[in-house]
Amino acid sequence: xxxxxxxxxxxxxxxxxxxxxxxxxxxxxxxxxxxxxxxxxxxxxxxxxxxxxxxxxxxxxxxxxxxxxxxxxxxxxxxxxxxxxxxxxxxxxxxxxxxxxxxxxxxxxxxxxxxxxxxxxxxxxxxxxxxxxxxxxxxxxxxxxxxxxxxxxxxxxxxxxxxxxxxxxxxxxxxxxxxxxxxxxxxxxxxxxxxxxxxxxxxxxxx
Numbered sequence: 221x222x223x224x225x226x227x228x229x230x231x232x233x234x235x236x237x238x239x240x241x242x243x244x245x246x247x248x249x250x251x252x253x254x255x256x257x258x259x260x261x262x263x264x265x266x267x268x269x270x271x272x273x274x275x276x277x278x279x280x281x282x283x284x285x286x287x288x289x290x291x292x293x294x295x296x297x298x299x300x301x302x303x304x305x306x307x308x309x310x311x312x313x314x315x316x317x318x319x320x321x322x323x324x325x326x327x328x329x330x331x332x333x334x335x336x337x338x339x340x341x342x343x344x345x346x347x348x349x350x351x352x353x354x355x356x357x358x359x360x361x362x363x364x365x366x367x368x369x370x371x372x373x374x375x376x377x378x379x380x381x382x383x384x385x386x387x388x389x390x391x392x393x394x395x396x397x398x399x400x401x402x403x404x405x406x407x408x409x410x411x412x413x414x415x416x417x418x419x420x421x422x423x424x425x426x427x
Contacts, residue, residue, distance in 0.1 A: 224285060230277050231270040232284060239265050240293035243339065247296070247418055253287055256280040262342040262417045264351070296354070298337040303420040306385070308334075308376050310425055312396035314364070318378060321361045329397060330425050332356040338383055338421045343413065348387030348405025350415035355383055367393030374399045376423070383423075385415075 225233040236245060246267055249260045254269070256276030261268040269284060271277040310330045319326045338352035363379045368391065371377075375386045377394030386392060387404035404414050415421060 224281065224288065227268060229274045230272070231268060232277065232281070234267045234269055234284065234288055235265065236288060236291070238293045240295075241288075241291050242267065242341070243296040244294055245288065245291045248287060248291060250418060254280050254283045260417075263344070264342065296339055298339075298420045302418065303337065303422055304415060305422050305424055306376075306400050306402050307424050307426045308398040308400050309427070310398040312376065312398045314377075314395040315397045318359075318361055318395050318397055322358055324358060329359065332359050333378075333383070333397065334423045334425050338423070340415045340417050340419045340421065341382075342417050343415075346387055346390055346405075348413050348415070349384060350404070350413070350417075350421075352383040352415075352421055353381055357381075359383070361395050363393040364395060367391055371396065372399065374401060374404075376400055 223235060225235060227233045236242060242262060246260060246262045249257055249267065249269060256271045256279060257269055258272045259270035271280055315326055315329060319329050322329060324332060336355050339354045340350045341353045343350050359378055360381055361378050370389055371386050371392035373386055373388045375396045376398040377384055377396045379394040384394065385400060385404055402414060406412055
C-alpha cells in the first residue's frame, strides 16, 4: 500500500498513491516543508527522506504524513532560473529508427525533443545520469531489443517516457538520437552533477 515505509533508523520511503504527486512532493521536501530532513532522494515512484536522527524522524513523521496527504498532483512549471541548456548534435545511430517508430520523421523527432522543456526527475544508473521527464509524449519509444555493450559518453537517448544523457562510456539499451559535449559529472565541481533533481533541461540542436 502507498504511504510511509520505514527505511532504517532515520529514513522513510514515501510512496504516493498518485505518481503525479512526486514533482510537487520532491520540491516541497527540498524546500524545507518538513523540519529535520537532511536528504531527499527521488526515484521513479518513491522519495527517500532521510532525517538527521531517529528522534528527528519521530518528530517529523506527522508533518510528512500530512504533506503526503495534501500535496497536489500537478504538472510542474519550468523555472528559468533552474534551467540548463544542452547543445545536441542530432546524428545518433537510432535517430532514423525513432523517426520511423514515432512517425515523426527525423526533423520531427528533433523538433519534438527540443520544443518542450524536460524536468530532472531523479538520478541513477551512473554518477551524473539524470532521468528526464515531461517531454513530448510522442517520443515515447521502447528500449532497444539488444543493449549495446558500449555507449559513448555524451550520447543522448530515449527510453519509454524518459530522455537521458550518458555521462560516461557504458553499456546501455536506450535509443540514441544525438550527442553532446556537456560535462554531466565533474567530481571537482560543486555539485558534481550538472543535472540534479528538480532542475530543468532544454535541448538545443546544433549542426
